Amino acid sequence: MTLTNIDTIQYLRHAPILCKCSVQDLSRLIPFIEEHHLKAQDVLFRAEDKADKLFIPVNGTFQLLSGKRRIDDVSQGFVGEEAALDIDQYSLTCVAATNATALSIDTSAINKIKPANPFLEKGLYQSLVTHYVYKKNFLGREPTIDKDAELLAEGAQAQVLIGWILAIALPIVVALITARPSFEISESIQQFLTIFSAALVLWTFDLVAAFIPAVIIIFSLLVLDVAPSNIVLSGFSSSSFFLALSIFALGAVLSDSGLTYRIVLIILKAVPQSQFSYSLTLFLIGLFLTPVLPSANGRTQLVTPLMIDMVDALQLKTTGKGSTRLGFAAFSGATFMSFLFLSSKPINFVLVGLLPSQVRERFSLPYWTLAALAAGAVAIAGYLIISSLLFRNEEPTTLSRENLQSQIDILGPMNNSEWMAFVSIAIWLSGNEYAEVVKAMSLKRWFHY
Template identity: 25%
Template sequence: MPPADREASLEALLRGIPYLADLDRVSLARLIGALEELSLPAGSLIAEEGAAADALYLLEEGSVRVTVRSDRGEVEVADVTAPGYFGDLGLLLARRTGSIRAVTDVRLWRMPRERFEALVRERPQIALSLTRTMAELLDRRQRSLVGAPIVETERPPAAVPALGVARRTSLRLTASLAVPATLWWLPAPAGLETAGWHVVAILIGAAVAWFLEPAPDFVIALAMAAAWGITGTAPLAAVMSGFASSSWLLALGALALAGAMIRSGLLFRTALLALRRFPATHNGQLLALLIGGAFVTPVVPLSVARVAAVAPLSVEIARSLGYPPRSRGSAALSFAGLAGYWYFSNIFLTGFATNFFVLGLLPPADQQRFGWLGWLAAAATAGIVCLGGASAALMWLFPPEGRAHVSSLILRRQRRALGPLSSAEWIALASLGILVAGLVLQPVIGVEPAWFALVALVIVTATILGREQFRSSLDWGFLIFFGILLGSSAVLQRNGVDAWVAGRLLSLASLVGSPQLMVLLIGMLTIAIRFVLPSRPTMILLALALVPAANALGMSPWVVGFVILACANVWILPYQGLEYLIMRDATHGEAFDDAQGTRFGAALVAVRLLAIAASIPVWTAMGLVGSR
């Protein structure tokens, strides 16, 4: 057989194995490189029953026979003729379950077990496919033994790339590049130097890319940083300064701590504990999810993880109350879990990683003032209004179909299964105490909270997460995105963009006339932009533009940053809310429908604006609005 034909035959042999059929070409090429070729004469013993199982075999030419020992001697089990494969169980078991002998001269390819295991570590879905194949084989054998008809299992269709996806991505990428390329050659606006205009042009191009999404957001951020560096508009130290900031290190430590709390089970235990403290009625459990989530929020700065953890609990409560899928009662409980574990993310400094971004934009004196307690004190009024408004919206929009009580049996079983606090949970709890103590005591002891975050990071990584979990538990894409955008603040300041924006906003503020009204306008502007941009780019871009100019608007930079964070972290239409989509997927679409979600999302937007309006008099009394 010509070499080219043999290579094609070998690839076909590998593709003929069900759990390797969809292997990507790179993994396939690496696997081919690990195969060992064998040529054996008829009668050769290839594998012996009871021997160590160490390989899978691909049969290119010839045929083999599989036998097992019995009281009557050797019993034939199966014949395999080329092209085919055998020895699957050798990938799962320690010993061979049968003997395999060549019936004719054979040409084989041997796949070592250790190479297959390495592939499974890289692509865990192969293990699931292998298990499915083994189960189908066992089912066939059992049916054959009793003479039952063979049931053909329908395999899920292989994923086929959507037509035109590559073309649409190319068009989006072209548009994202065309915008800054066009703006680059336009004259700089009055009051802004050419270098500053070039920085703005690249930033606008990134904003277009975040809207069109030709690539993940962190890739776009990296491209923006590279463009600033290559064009000479900013030095490397300025562009990458965000990764050396206290805010980035706080986010790193907080996200690692969140991963440790999830992995140890501490987050799930905390959610169960909150449910136990409230009456076993519909309204009692609704408030348990809302208020319990508000208490959990400051200790787990990852809203996605909080929502994913509470989703199954809310469904179990709805079932125990006897609510049918997508009923008002079911929707109310799931939305209570969603609101409780997400809606208060910006009320607490440690409730949302992006809060640290705004903290990093504040002047040093304000960073000292708005530590953990200072942030909470300034945001408390908004938090109280959000809690009351969310509760009222749930009870008004989704009154339950009847009166019911929750069976405590499910919660009791879950608590029993969890048992007492494990050592991992105690370690996560102690690490959390270290981080919170650093944030709370920072104004007193004068030590950067980032150092406490690093101590917590070291503890949970050394004891709970380990190397592999450290890689998989943290959202590294977000951390890259976060670090680049923190550094972009220095780039804008270096090129005078912040002063130019402040000048433009000062003119606008003089037209509006009232700093209090300007606060509401910033909130409404943020909500409007959310129909176009995802939440993170909206928060980052508006904060970069407006927080440094806050004093010119007659208000504290913290107020501007908080309003942007709070009003960007909402949804009306389903596609706008990442946490909403996670709750919907985690409940398999059975808890509520998108029409219910849209009504509740719109209500939360109205509550958010009401919370901002209610906070304005408090902020004015605190000297944060109108006295700058």
């Protein structure tokens, strides 16, 4: 019996433990799933074989053997859990007791979704332990992994202890040194260096969340009156702060909602299957955002989740030329083409204002693009040539369109989170475009007078 894509999707959605994962994470597993058909007494894997696949029984019964002794019969759940638990070898032999079918998931795919699903490791450990009758160590050997974990835990505790000692002692040392009359350091600078030294230790040893030392610095400066409050808090009233905050918030919404992954799958299915097509698509997305979003950092922040999901979907090496080519395409499209559109940078409006009055009025949004078109064509041609020459590689990028459709199917229709992310980004982009038009009109009016 050959399983259809719909059957595979249903088994993933109803498999124990995996059913708790998001549909986006289940979709990421599709390219790494294989189907195995076995006859009675066929071996699925042997003890001490490399543990590289987690198996899900679909029908039939599998026997787990230690030598010739039968340990457990499994007809549902999992076998080969070692592959998902960073254990190098299978501890038992798995044999089909009857004609049977199983799905396998590659270890690399499981490892990719484990950080977002911490319950996976605990659940698979419990599943592995339930196969064993005796209470001795389930690997049949010394628990070296547990010893390694204990050593790592002891090292982490020592690092935390050293960090807190330094966080208390270093500010005292800094305060005593800077207070010496020979240095002639003002009291306000002494206080600032003392506060900053404590925050620096907290950041270096990662003792608390990254934002807490910054809050400590601001609060301490205000309480000790090191600087006027309007100076200390000036950054929170700037438009740049709120722009950066909104961009990071939108990036988080896009990634967590799964909208970027859905967009990537649709793109991969629609465009020709080649690295050139995929990189060109990312470049064009960045180019499309350039006239709409007047911040190169903001455009990069929005394109980055698409690029990361595309590298993941194409199964490219993160340090290989294929993924570097996609990163170069995303960065180039989002940043290098800023000169092509008047609204892509605030400085462009200042440049227009510096032109002679008889020339200035001609440079509307369309005319700026028309004037820069020749330079833009040269820049785009240069990007294409450099990208083709520097990032040549033989990493395969041929994806099964059937698998891509299965991944889209398992996502189902857009959920509320995805719709909210879509509406949020549309409102945000249109609001930024409106703000840039108003700013352009204000600048032109100011330079006119």
